[in-house]
Amino acid sequence: MRLFVFGLCCVSCVATAPPVRSAPPGADTYGDGVDWQATGDEVVTLLQGYLQVDTVNPPGNELRGAEYLKAALERDGIAAHIVEFEPGRANLVARLEATKPSGEKPLCLLSHLDVVTSEADQWEHPPLSGELAGGPDGGSEPMVWGRGALDMKGMGIVELETLVLLKRMKVPLDRDVVLLAVAGEEIGNQGMKALVKGDAWPGCGHLINEGGLGLRDALIPGQTAFAISVAEKGVLWLRLRAKGEAGHGSTPMPGRAPMELLKAAAALMAREPKPRVHPSLYELLRRAGEQKGGVSGFVMQRPGLVDLLLEKRLMSKPTTRATMTDTCQVTGYVGVGSAPNVIPSEVTANIDCRVLPGTSPDTLLAELKERIKDVQGVTLEVVSKEEANESTWDDEVFASLARNAVRGRPDAVSGPVLSVGYTDSLVARPLGTRAYGFVPFEVSAEELATMHGKNERVSVANLKRGAEVLFRAVVDVVVP
Numbered sequence: 063m064r065l066f067v068f069g070l071c072c073v074s075c076v077a078t079a080p081p082v083r084s085a086p087p088g089a090d091t092y093g094d095g096v097d098w099q100a101t102g103d104e105v106v107t108l109l110q111g112y113l114q115v116d117t118v119n120p121p122g123n124e125l126r127g128a129e130y131l132k133a134a135l136e137r138d139g140i141a142a143h144i145v146e147f148e149p150g151r152a153n154l155v156a157r158l159e160a161t162k163p164s165g166e167k168p169l170c171l172l173s174h175l176d177v178v179t180s181e182a183d184q185w186e187h188p189p190l191s192g193e194l195a196g197g198p199d200g201g202s203e204p205m206v207w208g209r210g211a212l213d214m215k216g217m218g219i220v221e222l223e224t225l226v227l228l229k230r231m232k233v234p235l236d237r238d239v240v241l242l243a244v245a246g247e248e249i250g251n252q253g254m255k256a257l258v259k260g261d262a263w264p265g266c267g268h269l270i271n272e273g274g275l276g277l278r279d280a281l282i283p284g285q286t287a288f289a290i291s292v293a294e295k296g297v298l299w300l301r302l303r304a305k306g307e308a309g310h311g312s313t314p315m316p317g318r319a320p321m322e323l324l325k326a327a328a329a330l331m332a333r334e335p336k337p338r339v340h341p342s343l344y345e346l347l348r349r350a351g352e353q354k355g356g357v358s359g360f361v362m363q364r365p366g367l368v369d370l371l372l373e374k375r376l377m378s379k380p381t382t383r384a385t386m387t388d389t390c391q392v393t394g395y396v397g398v399g400s401a402p403n404v405i406p407s408e409v410t411a412n413i414d415c416r417v418l419p420g421t422s423p424d425t426l427l428a429e430l431k432e433r434i435k436d437v438q439g440v441t442l443e444v445v446s447k448e449e450a451n452e453s454t455w456d457d458e459v460f461a462s463l464a465r466n467a468v469r470g471r472p473d474a475v476s477g478p479v480l481s482v483g484y485t486d487s488l489v490a491r492p493l494g495t496r497a498y499g500f501v502p503f504e505v506s507a508e509e510l511a512t513m514h515g516k517n518e519r520v521s522v523a524n525l526k527r528g529a530e531v532l533f534r535a536v537v538d539v540v541v542p
């Protein structure tokens with residue numbers, strides 16, 4: 063998963079309040095009938111075991127994770143289908159069929175089975191332990207520790223529990239509800255790409271996946287913003303290559319590859335991209351401002367005033383700036399081997415550019431090529447490119463997630479965001495699926511940083527509340 067941050071766009075889409083249905087009468091009885099204490103305990107135990115299953119990618123070995131989930135589903139009589147697309151690499155599909163079909167396409171709950179690597183010696187509790195212990199530095203709040211607790215085995219278990227509860231509570235379904243757990247999200251989305259090409263792809267009308275989550279003090283001190291990702295930036299990965307004569311380090315000469323590479327990299331990084339606010343940011347600010355009130359709340363609710371008074375501040379923070387601009391940065395240098403006194407004939411730099419919805423990667427590439435056209439012996443090669451994509455938030459699934467995220471939480475708001483990184487949702491949207499990224503946990507900035515970092519963990523309170531939020535959100539959508 064890549065972190066969401068609050069993103070920006072244009073004014074026109076903001077004024078329209080989504081006229082989507084609220085919860086159907088009687089839907090609450092299902093959520094009210096669940097023993098949430100026992101459910102939370104069950105989620106904790108399931109997650110502890112899941113975190114102990116080694117699906118570190120590379121190499122992945124996600125078949126092990128898929129088998130773990132399959133066994134858990136089968137204990138409740140839910141059949142799961144595992145598709146192994148490469149040896150040891152597998153996706154899982156489990157379906158609850160509609161009991162009162164309305165013709166709606168399936169609602170899919172997606173997670174990825176793989177997790178990233180860890181530097182285990184830096185962790186307070188080992189990354190594959192699944193230990194239930196207090197918070198870091200002697201904290202007392204119970205937490206489940208392990209690589210994937212937030213990204214995203216915790217969500218995977220919450221989704222699985224949702225399927226199990228729908229079955230146990232005999233919730234009537236107006237559409238199929240499908241659990242999907244895929245391999246290889248962390249490197250190249252291999253599992254999702256294999257799934258959508260194969261027979262097992264259920265043709266999801268909606269997808270709930272990772273993306274946003276609840277972040278304390280995100281916009282306003284004391285307020286939690288539950289961010290639901292509706293859009294993801296696209297990708298343009300490039301290799302900047304410089305070639306020149308090899309030579310002796312003692313005699314500086316013009317046109318040598320390493321110096322030309324630096325010139326070209328500097329020319330690319332000197333770009334000053336113009337801010338472009340995605341409508342999701344105006345909408346999130348509007349919702350946050352409405353709750354806050356006062357002068358700043360008044361400003362936040364008005365896109366014109368946001369542009370006038372807040373844009374500079376938003377652009378000065380790297381996290382918000384990334385949501386408002388097409389970004390590029392050098393992420394590393396790859397030298398053809400040389401010694402301090404040898405000038406190599408070829409050196410390269412890796413460049414990671416991310417484009418907003420509305421910017422074609424090819425347009426950005428043309429702009430970058432123009433910038434380095436006068437640098438000698440330098441070329442730009444495309445390593446990977448994907449367009450950005452997005453889903454409307456004028457939608458019943460979005461509305462249900464947003465409503466249930468803040469249920470019983472007068473100190474919280476929920477709203478749409480643009481993700482600066484991409485997830486498997488980027489693969490699904492071009493197939494006509496509306497994809498929303500929302501992990502119903504509430505974290506601090508420090509906890510957020512543990513994803514892909516050290517000491518990843520999720521509180522027991524988050525698992526319990528998250529299971530309830532997701533179950534109620536799904537029930538509100540699928541009950542006829």
Ligand SMILES: [Zn+2]
Binds near residue numbers: 213
């Ligand atoms: Zn992830």
